[in-house]
Amino acid sequence: MSTGGLPKSIDLSHHLSDVANARLPSPLKLLAKYAYTPGMIPLAGGMPNPSYFPFSAIHVDALVTNSFAPISLERRQSGTFSWLWNMFGSKEKTVPFAVKKYPDHPGDIDLATTLQYGTAEGSIQLREICQAFTERVYQPAYEDWKVLLHTGNTDGWSRIVTTFTNHGDWILAEEWTYPSALSTVQPWGIKAAPVTVDGEGLSAVDLRKILAGWDEAERGGKRPHVLYTIPVGQNPTGGTLSAQRKQEVYNICVEFDVIIVEDDPYYFLQMPHYVPKETRKTSASPFDTDEDNYLRKLVPSYLKFDWQGRVIRLDTFSKTIAPGVRLGWFTCNPTFAENLLRQGQTSTQAPCGLGQAMVAQLLITWKPDGYIRWLRGLGQQYTDRRDHFIDLLRAKFHTLTSVSEHNFWKGCTVYDAYLETGSPSEKTGAFEKVKCFSFVAPSAGMFIWLKFYFDSHPKFGKKSVETLEMHLWEELAKAEVLVAPGWMFSADQENTPDGKYEGHYRISFSTATFSDMKRGVDIIAEVMKSFLHDD
Amino acid sequence: MSTGGLPKSIDLSHHLSDVANARLPSPLKLLAKYAYTPGMIPLAGGMPNPSYFPFSAIHVDALVTNSFAPISLERRQSGTFSWLWNMFGSKEKTVPFAVKKYPDHPGDIDLATTLQYGTAEGSIQLREICQAFTERVYQPAYEDWKVLLHTGNTDGWSRIVTTFTNHGDWILAEEWTYPSALSTVQPWGIKAAPVTVDGEGLSAVDLRKILAGWDEAERGGKRPHVLYTIPVGQNPTGGTLSAQRKQEVYNICVEFDVIIVEDDPYYFLQMPHYVPKETRKTSASPFDTDEDNYLRKLVPSYLKFDWQGRVIRLDTFSKTIAPGVRLGWFTCNPTFAENLLRQGQTSTQAPCGLGQAMVAQLLITWKPDGYIRWLRGLGQQYTDRRDHFIDLLRAKFHTLTSVSEHNFWKGCTVYDAYLETGSPSEKTGAFEKVKCFSFVAPSAGMFIWLKFYFDSHPKFGKKSVETLEMHLWEELAKAEVLVAPGWMFSADQENTPDGKYEGHYRISFSTATFSDMKRGVDIIAEVMKSFLHDD
Incomplete structure (x- = not known):
């Protein structure tokens, strides 16, 4: 099924910004008509002569695809796997590849092309790889979808904002969201209408409520027609939308003609449920399977439901290869792609050719299944990190486990962490315990979202929760533990609800060493103890 | 002398766009306060673990700095130089360097940093190199200027547009200019007021006239406060502004409070005057000297006159290293830099780390004088190419040389090219000659700007000059010669002056081989002959 360019149900005059509408095709398009004719004598473009490019050849030592085991750390350290992975883990195993200025075989990636001006679509080789990958992994619901490279999801989102919104518009975003996404829209006078988040992520119920009840006069702006959402490993809350919820959200967006911007950097950091350390030795890993079976276990992208072509999916190599x-x-319909392309032509132009060549040649060397194998290992590594961090929190704090009835985490396994404070009870000898924070194990991504209770702080009621949150944050930083304070992630920076007693911190388990994690959790407990007695 | 942040004479409220004014410092700034504290346990950022970056080491074979001789082709091919440069030219000589994931020595460029999220300023090493280079080569007139990396001058200009202009503003630009610069502003409703160009480039007389006589009501907008200019190897006309003219333009910009955006990709493609082939064997090359003497011969940048900090200079590695x-x-004052930085943080973020690392390590390997040596060789190469192309035009067409009195090329040596057409004169036996086009030898850059005369075309007067220009352009393309039609470069797309009989083509001599250049010029002559008889 083809959208035939643009789905009829999508009204372009409604969606494209004034800026995008005024954006004419570049004059270079005219030259392009003839530029690729074989035998053409090139006297038009301002391209430097490739013989003056000072890079003659680039040789890379790349890690092999099975550098990381797809089974949990506990299983690797036990039984028959132990010697195998210890041996393997002790030294990096690499595979070499090279990119030369002039290719050995036609079609090979070469530096003469890579280092020249490129088209804003990105290199042919890399686009073909991304196209095949998108087809295989996300299976878009229509045929004529297009793939267009960008220089990272921040650039991608920025281009979407200037292409699809006008100054003063409203957009929709999760109530807690990626701060940079908000920083991108704010200068354009664009306001985010926060949609409630629950244990999975974006609430379909609240989304419908906001759209159906939109009051132009009260809001001072039209009903939003762009939804910015992080559906997997929601940043910062860590939830992942189920297929069912995505279908619900999609249907609502069809009903209210909303474009879905699916910012999905953590898609391949989906994780199994957290299981306590003791049982991980014997529990099976979802990564320990073949490539196709692994892909089947991942939640579907919005693209899979997108029969209308109203999804703009943002993929990035930042978390799977490297941000640098x-x-x-x-990935989007051809009309949207054409407009996003034009926006790129007059700003970033093509992404860096060296980056494109190195990533493309790496993926060619690895082969498609090899890259999926790499992703399986990576998923396991981040799962190990999450599990280890949660083990540490559970070991350091008294934690009670329950299934939440609270709206925010409804149905999730919640860990409530308590600290012993004051002096022991005369009767039982036990210390008084104060409930400090709660969390659920994230289902994807790099972060644990801690909900902090400030109501037992001596200054609660006298100082705002934001002040206490920043105060504790600064105490932690002075004690050499850097976490991210929760207010940074609030889509609604202006309103503080009445009777609020909760603060938040986002804790990343992506980079710290295991011993630093241990030291960090110990420091957090110490700092909190003195913080709770702070007068 | 320091500007003390921002020169008092520059009114920021006048210059910064509404978008820039609304751009708050990123929340990440808060985290940055502590992020670089030694010993800090990093649980805040969403940075992937560098051990999962699949690039272990990158080894590069780079050309040596003296790969290209700083003396003309004719001298290389004659006398004592001949055997030396033939030997040298026969095989690429390279120098190896490597960038590893973890550095051998502290401060070395490493992939763990390069491949990680970077700051929007760019890598420390590359910024320091650009800073030292700017200091040495351009010698800015005040002290606290800043250097900030961008992803090429198109990105740079795009960021300037959103930072310093509002929707509907007017800017100033040369009457003939880089089409992409116009494509960048048009979608924002920004109009370019064309300033006359002469043999040097931007006319100071016309600039003053436009600014002094600006009529808000007539133009439907305020007097422009941004000048976009290409002062060296002006694209497409090929002129280069003298120091004196730059001083005049700068003074006018002070008087009318205009920011000068100095887009200067061709600065190191400055060339000596064209001398006929016969005399090149014995004429000295300005590139054949030591590094400091070579730099002294280059025209000064606007930065050298910029005692107020109103210049934003755009430098690019596209023409000196590679566009890819x-x-x-x-290079600009610290307040402008801060605002351009914020614009980058929510769009491109940092330039590609691999590109930064490869360029920085190349320049470190080459050393500062080595890079200047490379630029000397490069300048000679493009001079050889220009000279060869002009030789070919002069050999193929009957050319008359004169010093122009025409306003556009006043004082320049102009070549008028004639074609023999029709049948020979009965009296003299000589063919009738038709004046086809004129040109001056460009003083920098990659292009020759041909002024075409359409008044001898049979359809002149019946069809517009633009139509004839495109008709000839298409005939050339069909005959496999691709040039750039002149209308693409017009800042004033709407108005065609009365009585116009001139069209233009921009011809690039940067990429074609010498034999393709010869074939190209032969084809141009053939196509024109039949074009002039086209009924």
């Missing part, structure tokens, strides 16, 4: 390559891609 | 690295830098 500044590379990712849009 | 998508790297360049702003």
Whole structure:
């Protein structure tokens, strides 16, 4: 099924910004008509001569695809796997590849092309890889979807904002969301209408409520027609939308003609449920299977439901290869792609050719299944990190486990962490315990979202929760533990609800060593003890 | 002398756009306060673990700095130089360098940093190199200027537009200019007021006339406060502003409070005057000297006159290293830099780390004088190419040389090219000659700007000059010669002056081989012959 360019149900005049509408095709398009004719004598473009490019050849030592085991750390350290992975883990195993200025075989990636001006679509080789990957992994619901490279999801989102919104518009976003996404829209006078988040992520119920009840006069702006959402490993809350919820959200967006911007950097950091350390030795890992079976276990992208072509998916290599390559891609309908392309032509132009060449040649060397194998290992590594951090929190604090009835985490296994404070009870000898924070194990991503209770703080009621949150944050930083304070992630920076007693911190388990994690959790407990007695 | 942040004479409220004014410092700034504290346990950021970056080491074979001789082709091919440069030219000589994931020595460029999220300023090492280079080569007139990396001058200009202009503003630009610069502003409803160009480039007389006589009501907008200019190897006309003219333009910009955006990609493609082939064997090359002497011969940048901090200079590695690295830098006052930085933080973020690392390590390997040596060789190469192309035009067409009195090329040596047409004169036996086009030798850059005369075309008067220009352009393309039609470069797309009989083509001599250039010029002559008889 093809959208035939643009789905009829999508009214472009409604969606494209004034800026995008005024954006003419570049004059270079005219030259392009003839530029690729074989035999053409090139006297038009301002391209430097490739013989003056000072890079003659680039040789890379790349890690092999099975560098990381797809089974949990506990299983690797036990039984028959132990010697195997210890041996393997002791030294990096690499595979070499090279990119030369002039290719050995036609079609090979070469530096003469890579280092030249490129088209804003991105290199042919890398686009073809991303196209095949999108087809295989996300299976878009229509045929003529397009893939277009960008220089990372921040660039991608920025281009979407200037292409699809006008100054003063409202957009929709999760009530807790990625701060940079908000920083991108604020200068354009764009306001985010916060949609409630629950244990999975975006609430379909609240989304419908906001759209159906939109009051232009009260809001001072039209009903939003762009939803910015992080559906997997929601940043910062860590939830992941089920297929069912995505279908619900999609249907609502069809009903109210909303474009879904699916910012999905953590898609391949989906994780199994957290199980306590003791049982991980014997529990099976979802990563320990073949490539196709692994892909089947991942939640579907919005693209899979997108029969209308109203989803703009943002993929990035930042979390799966490296952020420094500044590379990712849009997947969307051809009309949207054409407009996003034009926006790129007059700003970033093409992504860096060296980054494109290195990533493309790496993926060619690895082969498609090899990259999926790499992702399986990576998923396990981040799962190990999450599990280890939660083990540490559970070991350091008294934690009670329950299934939440609270709206925010309804149905999730919640860990409530208590600290012993004051002096022991005369009767039982036990210390008084104060409930400090709660969390659920994230289902994807790099972060644990801690909900802090400030109502037992001596200054609660005298100082705002934001002040206490920042005060504790600064105490932690002075004690050499840097976490992210919760207010940064609030889509609604202006309103503080009445009777609020909860603060938040986002804790990343992606980079710290295991011993630093242990030291960090110990420091957090110490700092909190003195914080709770702070007068 | 320091500007003390921002020169008092520059009224920021006048210059910063509404968008820039609304741009708050990113929340990440808060975290940055502690992020670089030694010993800090990093649980805040969403940075992937560097051990999962699949690039272990990158080894590069780079050309040596003296790969290209700083003396003309004719001298290389004659006498004592001949055997030396033939030997040298026969095989690429390279120098190896490597960038490893973890550095051998502290401060070395490493992949663990390069491949991680970077700051929007760019890598420390590359910024320091650009800073030292700017200091040495351009010698800015005040002290606290800043250097900030961008992903190429198109990105740089795009960021300037959203930072310093509002929707509907007017800017100033040369009457003939880089089409992409116009494509960048048009979607924002920004109009370019064209300033006359002469043999040097931007006319100071016309600039003053436009600014002094600005009529808000007539123009439907305020007097422009941004000048976009290409002062060296002006694209497409090929002129280069003298120091004196730059001083005049700068003074006018002080008087009318205009920011000068100095887009200067061709600065190191400055060339000596064209001398006929016969005399090149014995004429000295300005590139054949030591590094400091070479730099002294280059025209000064606007930065050298910029005692107020109103210049934003755009440098790029596109023409000196390679366009595919998508790297360049702003030089401007610290307040402008801060605002351009914020714009980058929510769009491109940092330039590609691989590109930054490869360029920085290349320049470190080459050393500062080595890079200047490379630029000397490069300048000679493009001079050889220009000279060869002009030789070919002069050999193929009957050319008359004169010093122009025409306003556009006043004082320049102009070549008028004639074609023999029709049948020979009965009296003299000589063919009738038709004046086809004129040109001056460009003083920098990659292009020759041909002024075409359409008044001898049979359809002149019946069809517009633009139509004839495109008709000839298409005939050339069909005959496999691709040039750039002149209308693309017009800042004033709407108005065609009365009585116009001139069209233009921009011809690039940067990429074609010498034999393709010869074939191209032969084809141009053939196509024109039949074009002039086209009924």
